[in-house]
Amino acid sequence: MAALRSARREQFCLLVAQGNLPVPAARKAGFKSADKVASQMMRQPAVKARIAEMSERVDIEKAKEIVRVNAPTREWVLRELVDQVEHAKLASDRGATLKGLELVGKEIGMFVQRSMAIESPLARLSADKLLALLALVDEAVGSEQVTIPKGNVIAAPLTIEHQPVSSVGSSVGTEEAGGADGQ
Numbered sequence: 437m438a439a440l441r442s443a444r445r446e447q448f449c450l451l452v453a454q455g456n457l458p459v460p461a462a463r464k465a466g467f468k469s470a471d472k473v474a475s476q477m478m479r480q481p482a483v484k485a486r487i488a489e490m491s492e493r494v495d496i497e498k499a500k501e502i503v504r505v506n507a508p509t510r511e512w513v514l515r516e517l518v519d520q521v522e523h524a525k526l527a528s529d530r531g532a533t534l535k536g537l538e539l540v541g542k543e544i545g546m547f548v549q550r551s552m553a554i555e556s557p558l559a560r561l562s563a564d565k566l567l568a569l570l571a572l573v574d575e576a577v578g579s580e581q582v583t584i585p586k587g588n589v590i591a592a593p594l595t596i597e598h599q600p601v602s603s604v605g606s607s608v609g610t611e612e613a614g615g616a617d618g619q
Contacts (some may be wrong), residue, residue: 440486448474449483453490516544 440446444465458472458478462470477483508516520535541547558566 449486
């Protein structure tokens with residue numbers, strides 16, 4: 437239905453739709469003889485229809501407001517948690533402050549366990565190539581070991597001036613691997 441001709445009549449219908457009684461609604465809408473006007477307007481079919489239409493809209497708006505208030509969003513929860521932490525700090529309540537900070541941290545993902553996978557180039561080598569590489573390292577280290585006072589043995593730092601690891605496995609033959617086995 438279209439709006440009524442008079443702004444005061446529209447205001448009256450809206451006030452009644454919002455739950456006001458007709459006489460106080462007429463007063464609030466600016467009618468001087470509110471009792472008489474309210475009685476006359478409530479008998480008019482156009483006013484009744486407009487009040488019914490506005491009541492549906494008001495009910496829908498109220499429902500939306502209720503849902504918005506009662507269905508918390510992530511932002512609302514975070515805002516409330518931060519407010520509670522601030523109140524706990526003011527009250528010098530360390531336990532509540534720490535718990536609130538923990539919950540905020542969890543919500544924003546601060547305490548997620550992260551793992552990093554490091555792939556070794558040795559993982560791609562076959563067992564034969566790994567054995568050949570091990571034999572080459574043993575041969576290079578030989579007897580170059582350092583003994584420290586507590587009896588622990590530490591290999592001295594070495595630099596191997598051979599081919600890169602990926603090609604060492606392919607150039608080392610079975611003779612070198614066999615030589616290491618024979619010793």
